[in-house]
Amino acid sequence: MRAWGGDQVEEAVADCVAVLGTAADRDWDAVKAGRLEWSCATTAFHIAEDLVAYAGQLAGRAQDDYVPFQITLDEGTGTTGLLQVIETGGALLAAAVRTAPPEARAFHPYPFRSADREGFAAMGIAEVLLHTHDIAVGLGLAYAPSDELAESVLMRLFPHVQPGPGPWRTLLWATGRGELPGRAPVTEWRWTNNLVLPADRLTLVGVRPAAARDLRLDGDGGFTWVDGGPYEGTRDAAGMVLKAYDGGVHRPEFGVFVLVRHEDGRAVGAMGFHGAPDEEGRVELGYDLAEAARGRGYATEALRALSRWALARDDVRSMFATIARDNTASRAVVSRAGFRQAGEDEEHLVYELRPGTP
Known part of the structure; x- marks a missing residue:
């Protein structure tokens, strides 16, 4: 999967x-920007300050809050100067994205209090696309970004939104700026960055639909793998993510890591x-490791971290895994993580973990 972010910000x-x-x-001060209460000039400045702020967050690796700074315009700055500031902000964000390592994350409140370089790039792009639309509506200009750019934002920031008839139309609808046949108008919205969960030797990194699609197409999903990875089970799981996304039922926090x-x-x-918790709060899980990484306790460590996170939620009452009888290594993993056998058939054993299990 080719590096994504810097080029797209610049585009x-x-x-x-x-x-x-x-x-x-x-x-621009005399014209309102589309459905916003802001003028076109205020909206353009908002684009510029968001680009610079996102660049600052990522470059400074802010962890607990926003970096305490803001930008101002020189007195008398006109529209041409304002557009120059937007260009500069875009260049700064593109540079921050390109130079940040894959593991870098910085504070952003929605919804898991952090974002990585793709997340900050996608948020910057979303601000540019949507507010350029707002200003263009106010000024009576024709504007539509490429479908590829709009789709890339949807697959990174709106994984819970079912794809619609055209990525740009869907993005406008998802942000309360348009209509889609058969869907109710959107009045409140937030975008969703991917979730990461820490463990001792590992980080569990949530897989976005964009990465899932690449994995399903035999790509690397944007990750650098050990020899032999990704294993086939990972590609199958990526396919489940895509199916849920296409069906509009994907909940990214209950996806694949x-x-x-x-x-x-x-x-x-x-x-x-395998999906979100059912009505009884039961959630099924699965896992695999590349052969080169087996026998080192990685699966047990990850399962313990994922279990702690899941069982701390109000909507999860139990976790279970269905394992082939002859898969002794996998049975050992769930047992070490505290799961207990709760059922069986001729070919499989069912293991379950509940809150408070010793």
Whole structure:
């Protein structure tokens, strides 16, 4: 999977400046930006300050809050100067994304209090696309980004939104800016960055639909794998993520996590859920490791971390795994993680873990 983020930020900003620059001689303070209460000038400045803020968050690796700074415009800055600031902010964010290592994360509140380099790139692009649309509506300009760019934002920030008839139309609908046949209008929305869970030697990194699609197509999903990875089970799990996403039932926190080893940044396997909890609060999980990473306790460590996170939630009352009788290694993993046998048939054993299990 080719590196994603910097080029796409620059593409979004270049399109924004090209379109809005055709109306640089207009009074943007006197025109409201689409459905917003802001003027076109205020909205354009908001694009610029978000680009710079995201660059600052990622470059500074802020962990607990926003970096305490803000940008201002020189007195008398006109529309042409404002567009130049947008270009500069885009260049800063693109540079921050390109130079950040894959494991870098920084504070952002929604919804898991952090984002990685793809997340910050996607948020910056979303701000550019959506607010360029708002300004263009206010000024009466034609504007539509490429479907590829709009789809990339949807698959990284809106994994809970079912794809619709065209990525740009879907993104506008998902952010309360348009309509889609058969779907109710959106009045409140948040985007969703991927979840990561720490373990002792590993980080469990949530797999976005974009990465799941690449894995399903025999790519690496944007991860650097140990020899022999990703294993076939990981690709199958990626297919489950895509099926749920296409059906509009994907809950990213109950998706798939790639297990990334701290010592060298390599992915050793994957672990995750078969879907969201059922009405009784039961959730099924599965996992696999590349052969080169087996026998080192990685699966047990990851399963313990995932179990702690899941069973601390109000909507999860039990976790279970169905394992072939002859898979002694997998049975040992769940047993070491505290699961107890709770059922069986001729070919499989069912293991379960509940809160408070010793």
